[in-house]
Amino acid sequence: MKLILLILGLILNISSCAEILCIYVLPVYSHMSVYNAVTMELLSRGHKITLISVDPRENERNNENVTLVDVSFIKAKYEDEMEKFLINPSDLLKNNPFLEIIIELFETNEFKNLLKIDKKFDLLLMQVFGFSPFNALAEHFNVPVVSITATDALSIEHENKGNVMNPVAHPDLLLEFPIARTFLERLQSITFWMTYKFVMMPALVKICDDVIDKYLPDTKNRDYYDLVKNVDLLLINAHPVMGFIRPILPNTIPLGFLHIYPPQPLPGILQEILDKNTNGVIFVSFGTVYKPNCFPNVVQKLLTACENLPYLFLFKYDGVLDDVPKNMIIQKWFPQSDLLAHNNIKLFITQGGQQSMEESILRRVPMLIMPISSDQRANAIRVEDRQIAKVLDIHKNDKINSDDIKNSILDLVNNKRYKTNIKSLAKLVEDVPMTSRDKAVWWIEYVIRNRGAKHFHYEQKDIPFYQYHYYDVIAFIGAVIMLIILFLIVFLRCIGKCFKSLTAYKLKIQ
Numbered sequence: 016m017k018l019i020l021l022i023l024g025l026i027l028n029i030s031s032c033a034e035i036l037c038i039y040v041l042p043v044y045s046h047m048s049v050y051n052a053v054t055m056e057l058l059s060r061g062h063k064i065t066l067i068s069v070d071p072r073e074n075e076r077n078n079e080n081v082t083l084v085d086v087s088f089i090k091a092k093y094e095d096e097m098e099k100f101l102i103n104p105s106d107l108l109k110n111n112p113f114l115e116i117i118i119e120l121f122e123t124n125e126f127k128n129l130l131k132i133d134k135k136f137d138l139l140l141m142q143v144f145g146f147s148p149f150n151a152l153a154e155h156f157n158v159p160v161v162s163i164t165a166t167d168a169l170s171i172e173h174e175n176k177g178n179v180m181n182p183v184a185h186p187d188l189l190l191e192f193p194i195a196r197t198f199l200e201r202l203q204s205i206t207f208w209m210t211y212k213f214v215m216m217p218a219l220v221k222i223c224d225d226v227i228d229k230y231l232p233d234t235k236n237r238d239y240y241d242l243v244k245n246v247d248l249l250l251i252n253a254h255p256v257m258g259f260i261r262p263i264l265p266n267t268i269p270l271g272f273l274h275i276y277p278p279q280p281l282p283g284i285l286q287e288i289l290d291k292n293t294n295g296v297i298f299v300s301f302g303t304v305y306k307p308n309c310f311p312n313v314v315q316k317l318l319t320a321c322e323n324l325p326y327l328f329l330f331k332y333d334g335v336l337d338d339v340p341k342n343m344i345i346q347k348w349f350p351q352s353d354l355l356a357h358n359n360i361k362l363f364i365t366q367g368g369q370q371s372m373e374e375s376i377l378r379r380v381p382m383l384i385m386p387i388s389s390d391q392r393a394n395a396i397r398v399e400d401r402q403i404a405k406v407l408d409i410h411k412n413d414k415i416n417s418d419d420i421k422n423s424i425l426d427l428v429n430n431k432r433y434k435t436n437i438k439s440l441a442k443l444v445e446d447v448p449m450t451s452r453d454k455a456v457w458w459i460e461y462v463i464r465n466r467g468a469k470h471f472h473y474e475q476k477d478i479p480f481y482q483y484h485y486y487d488v489i490a491f492i493g494a495v496i497m498l499i500i501l502f503l504i505v506f507l508r509c510i511g512k513c514f515k516s517l518t519a520y521k522l523k524i525q
């Protein structure tokens with residue numbers, strides 16, 4: 016009996032193995048960690064993956080169940096441009112490395128060969144960032160498609176799925192505030208959204224359409240918005256506990272904390288250093304996209320602030336520094352997620368990248384956030400609201416000095432409030448029926464099993480604007496009310512006149 020069950024189980028397991036085509040094209044280390052977590056989880060369930068990636072990880076390269084389409088040579092070309100773009104994404108059309116990488120990818124032989132591949136796929140899993148001609152691959156391979164983002168989705172993606180898109184309540188990811196509270200913020204958010212939607216999007220769509228025309232001419236569904244409509248599910252990596260709360264439809268699955276695993280042991284020396292410094296260790300990192308040597312003033316102030324504090328500082332710094340304080344260790348790289356799990360870590364000084372903040376929360380380490388780019392600033396405000404962190408806008412505000420940094424560090428380390436709050440927040444993240452990785456894979460398999468999820472399509476999204484906001488009905492009712500009023504006025508005037516002429520007539524007779 017057991018044997019039969021085992022064999023049955025094996026058969027069922029084999030039949031539920033799918034061939035999945037994954038496309039990860041934006042070379043941002045922390046984003047790739049998120050996609051990698053999903054890939055690994057899919058592999059662990061026995062699925063086979065064909066992966067197009069500009070930055071494949073070791074565990075993706077050396078896996079017998081991964082067919083890798085390696086386009087990592089594209090990545091190096093755009094590294095500097097990427098840094099500039101992410102610090103100030105002012106123009107999405109000019110010098111936008113994301114756009115350039117996507118277009119360049121279509122021209123590679125690796126990609127052209129993929130189009131000719133003789134393989135039956137079950138699903139396209141595709142990273143999106145506002146637009147993507149890769150949508151057309153779903154039709155080319157005749158498969159359902161799931162989009163995934165490493166952060167919250169851009170406003171345009173929310174709107175494409177039919178989620179509430181209001182620039183006051185939900186400013187775009189690229190803006191610096193999570194809610195447009197002041198008049199100026201509202202003005203900025205609304206102009207940004209209008210420009211994005213009515214100026215940039217048509218231009219981006221034109222670019223996508225041209226790419227599809229050129230490289231996938233057999234696509235029937237060539238209109239970009241039709242392709243977008245074709246996306247079955249959108250997985251967004253934004254957790255409500257971090258303040259990402261908005262009305263979303265069943266076609267959008269919120270995840271978050273996707274890339275974090277139970278902590279691994281630290282390398283020997285690091286473990287020793289951390290164990291020894293019982294007075295407290297503070298980890299400093301500005302992430303992987305920006306080199307801290309772009310911010311010499313900030314680094315100088317930071318060093319001055321750290322110098323006289325009774326803690327050990329570990330600074331992830333990709334460069335050479337003079338005058339490193341005695342209580343600071345500088346290294347190009349630290350195993351951040353594992354390091355933050357050590358008991359003696361008191362504080363994390365970070366630029367506020369979403370993945371870093373997620374790690375800090377699950378490891379229960381309060382943060383001092385010095386945001387660099389716009390979404391980091393908005394994220395920082397979100398978690399500051401949760402009272403688990405403090406924000407110092409030092410990259411933008413020259414007036415912030417080393418004393419401000421020092422005082423913030425002291426407050427964050429000594430005031431128990433931050434630690435208590437972050438502990439309860441972490442518990443909320445963990446208090447779920449299944450982990451985000453399980454949830455992501457469950458939904459991906461759901462789309463595979465059911466050959467799509469078009470039944471979640473929000474048809475009402477296509478109701479014309481004036482009908483959706485019932486302007487036509489309001490106009491009609493308004494018109495009827497006006498007519499009635501007009502009629503009454505005419506009627507009363509008439510009666511008045513009749514009455515007058517009647518009295519005049521009566522007077523005449525008398």
Ligand SMILES: *[C@@H]1O[C@H](CO)[C@@H](O)[C@H](O)[C@H]1NC(C)=O
Nearest residue numbers: 032058059061062078079080
């Ligand atoms: C590849 O897939 C097969 C069949 O599902 C499985 O037995 C094997 O362990 C997988 N290999 C790796 C490295 O995951």
